[in-house]
Amino acid sequence: SYELTQPPSVSVSPGQTASITCSGDKLGDKYACWYQQKPGQSPVLVVYQDSKRPSGIPERFSGSNSGNKATLTISGTQAMDEADYFCQAWDSNSVVFGGGTKLTVL
């Protein structure tokens, strides 16, 4: 079965750029999306179809996908961006999630 791999944790200073990666075999041939989940809350879609932002998601969230890796980039990271982030792709009629990355803003 298809697998997506994320780093367990990423740290960033306020105002700096955070990059969270998601690796999978030929992931660039598929579309990736990203969800943000804060403690005790439901996931929120922040990027879909590699690089599109849903309405209401700040412009500081962006995405890319090429080769075997998708990347979620948060520019000018704010304290409110501290959360778990999950990548997701579609393969063989199945939804596949990455294991999640805890973003710490310190």
Place this chain on the structure above:
Amino acid sequence: DVQLVESGGGLVQPGGSLRLSCAASGFTFSSYWMSWVRQAPGKGLEWVANIKQDGSEKYYVDSVKGRFTISRDNAKNSLYLQMNSLRAEDTAVYYCARGNYQQGYYYYYMDVWGKGTTVTVSS
């Protein structure tokens, strides 16, 4: 407002059954794929099942095949998950989510999520 509200969770013994419901409002329910996604305590997200707009296609994660059944009633704007032969490892918060999918394209993303309902399987 677009909204999904799950219900039906609770405490059940191993081997027991439970039926989850998800009530949709604020959008044309019959136009969307729908999904169930779960999250075990302290763990990541795990996709459980998808169902096509008219219910003609259903897909499941291997660990629940033969035990769980996803269904929908478009007249009632409702999604369901019948869970049988429950195991301790099924303990999780179960989320209902609206899916976006187009045949022939390699994407499926979920843009609306409910708050979840908690299922605990324990004796």
